[in-house]
Amino acid sequence: MNPEELYGSCMEARDELAYFMRRLYERGLTTCSGGNLSVRIGEEHIVITPSALDKGRITGGQIGLLTLEGKNLTPHLAASIEARMHIRVYEARPDIRAIVHAHPVTATSFAAMTVDINTKLTAEAYTVLGVPAKAPYALMGTEDLADRAAEAVKGADVVILENHGILTVGPTLLAAFDRLEVLEAAAKMTILSTLMRGMSPINGERIAELDEWMAARK
Numbered sequence: 001m002n003p004e005e006l007y008g009s010c011m012e013a014r015d016e017l018a019y020f021m022r023r024l025y026e027r028g029l030t031t032c033s034g035g036n037l038s039v040r041i042g043e044e045h046i047v048i049t050p051s052a053l054d055k056g057r058i059t060g061g062q063i064g065l066l067t068l069e070g071k072n073l074t075p076h077l078a079a080s081i082e083a084r085m086h087i088r089v090y091e092a093r094p095d096i097r098a099i100v101h102a103h104p105v106t107a108t109s110f111a112a113m114t115v116d117i118n119t120k121l122t123a124e125a126y127t128v129l130g131v132p133a134k135a136p137y138a139l140m141g142t143e144d145l146a147d148r149a150a151e152a153v154k155g156a157d158v159v160i161l162e163n164h165g166i167l168t169v170g171p172t173l174l175a176a177f178d179r180l181e182v183l184e185a186a187a188k189m190t191i192l193s194t195l196m197r198g199m200s201p202i203n204g205e206r207i208a209e210l211d212e213w214m215a216a217r218k
Helices: 003-009 011-026 083-092 105-112 123-129 143-153 173-195 204-217
Strands: 036-041 045-048 064-067 098-102 133-135 158-161 165-170
Touching (some): 011 098, 083 143, 098 173, 105 165, 123 204, 133 143, 143 158, 165 173
Antiparallel strands (some): 036 045, 045 064
C-alpha cells in the first residue's frame, strides 16, 4: 500500500485524533498551539497532530502520517516538534497504541515543583493512574527529551516531564485521554486537600486491595 492509500485508509483514526485534540482544548487541558497526540497504525506507522495549526479547530484532514523511523509521509503538514518523543515511547512500550502529550495547568504546575501529585486520594485516581513517573528536564523537541520520556514510561502510564508538561499512554486514545483528565483532577485534589489540611490518602491495606482488584481484571 502506498503512502496515499495508507493515509486514506486510516481516516477514522485521523478523525478520532482530531476529535480528542479539540476535546483537550475545549476542556482547557492545552492551548491552541500546545500539545500533541498520536495513534499507532499497524506496526510501522503513526498518525500524529502536526505543528503550527490551531488545535482547537483541527480536523482529520490535518493529521499527519509518519513512519516509526520518523519519515513524514504527509510533507504538506509540518511534523510535530515532539514526533521523536512519540516514536521513542512507542519503541519503549510496544504494548501501547496511543499517546497524549499536553500541558494542563494544574498538573503541569507540579512539573515545576518538588511536590508530587497524590494519586492515592481516591480509588479512581490510583487505579487509573498508578504512581506517575518523572522525566528529568530536557529541551523540547530534542533527542534528550525523547530518550528521557521513553525511559520514564517503561515503568508508568503517566509521566511528569520536568518544567514541561504531561505525557500519558494507553491501549486506546480514550484510555490515554482519560489518564490525562484524571491526573488533572488528582492535581486539583492534592492542592485542595493540602490547603484544607485534611488530607487522608488511601492506606497501605486498601492500596493492596486495589492492586489485587486491578490484577484480577487484567
